[in-house]
Amino acid sequence: MSTLPIVCLALGDFYGLGDQYVSRMYEMLGRHCDRPFQLYCYTDRARRLPAAVETRDCAGWSELDRPGMRTTTRKLGLFNPAYLPFEEFLYLDLTLVIRSAMRPLLEFATGSDKDLVIVDDWHHEGYNSSVMRIRPQPLRFVYDAFVAGERYPQKVLGDQEFLHAVIARRGAQARVDLFPAGQVISYKQAVRTGRRDPGLARRMVDEAVIVKFHGEPRMHEAFDPFHHFWRIRLRDWAHGRWRSPVPTRELKREWLGGPGRQA
Structure with missing residues (x-):
């Protein structure tokens, strides 16, 4: 090959x-x-x-x-x-x-x-x-x-x-x-989707090959615990979501290449 x-x-x-x-x-x-x-x-x-x-x-x-x-x-x-x-x-x-x-x-x-x-x-x-x-x-x-x-x-x-x-x-x-729909997805879109349809947001990430971080936040921001709490988790809670449907922790682990801390 x-x-x-x-x-x-x-x-x-x-x-x-x-x-x-x-x-x-x-x-x-x-x-x-x-x-x-x-x-x-x-x-x-x-x-x-x-x-x-x-x-x-x-x-x-x-x-x-x-x-x-x-x-x-x-x-x-x-x-x-x-x-x-x-x-x-x-x-x-x-x-x-x-x-x-x-x-x-x-x-x-x-x-x-x-x-x-x-x-x-x-x-x-x-x-x-x-x-x-x-x-x-x-x-x-x-x-x-x-x-x-x-x-x-x-x-x-x-x-x-x-x-x-x-x-x-x-x-x-x-x-x-x-590219077929779903192979490359937007992190920002997945987060927004999760606020109205958590199941769909989770499936989007699970079925994706690549998750693109466009605009804000970039990976070093989204995976920073302080930024993640103030810019993402508080908005989830405002929508009554105590557990984010977007597996940021898993994406962080992929980016870091190791266990990573929970975002």
């Missing part, structure tokens, strides 16, 4: 925890990816990472900087085959927890004949780019369009809405596959 390239981006200070987030990503992959893989960390600064993680410099991707755009806009560099010399690769955000065996997700991603496999966004029409299987050569038009100065109406000035818009403008939707 060939080695699967897996790519992550570690840009900027990243809460002062970038090295830790990359290292924990590598450890989660070691537990849950049952095929040979190589993790490539594209970063704009020197980092102290496990020796098995291959570091590549993306500090020179400055053509992707545009006033007002979020740092995540640099994800559009993933669609430049000169930067990513792989026929295809799996991209993973650092702000997620891999909670179970990746086989069903990888089988779908690598088995699809589409150039892009991506998450259907949980909140509005469009894509969520936290998990992607990318074939950069046929998708180079995404990168080229941004560098050429193309602009689209965006509520959030980052990579996701631009990616969705440029694919729609070129009528390239048939080149995109969506």
Whole structure:
């Protein structure tokens, strides 16, 4: 079986925890990816990472900087085959927890004949780019369009809405596959769902391969006992839920790679 390239981006200070987030990503992959893989960390600064993680410099991707755009806009560099010399690769955000065996997700991603496999966004029409299987050569038009100065109406000035818009403008939707619903879920959505339907929230997490932490809180916040109490548990109690249906303790254990304390 060939080695699967897996790519992550570690840009900027990243809460002062970038090295830790990359290292924990590598450890989660070691537990849950049952095929040979190589993790490539594209970063704009020197980092102290496990020796098995291959570091590549993306500090020179400055053509992707545009006033007002979020740092995540640099994800559009993933669609430049000169930067990513792989026929295809799996991209993973650092702000997620891999909670179970990746086989069903990888089988779908690598088995699809589409150039892009991506998450259907949980909140509005469009894509969520936290998990992607990318074939950069046929998708180079995404990168080229941004560098050429193309602009689209965006509520959030980052990579996701631009990616969705440029694919729609070129009528390239048939080149995109969506991961099956439930394989990649939103932690925030699971918490909110738990306040009206605890059983559904628990099933969402149990059936997910990956739980994405978007916006606030990030993992180091959600898994901090003080933050978890004041920002999550008090709201649960206000809704009459004395036991959270979202197993934050289990997710914390996956992220830490050990027993972990109860959140």
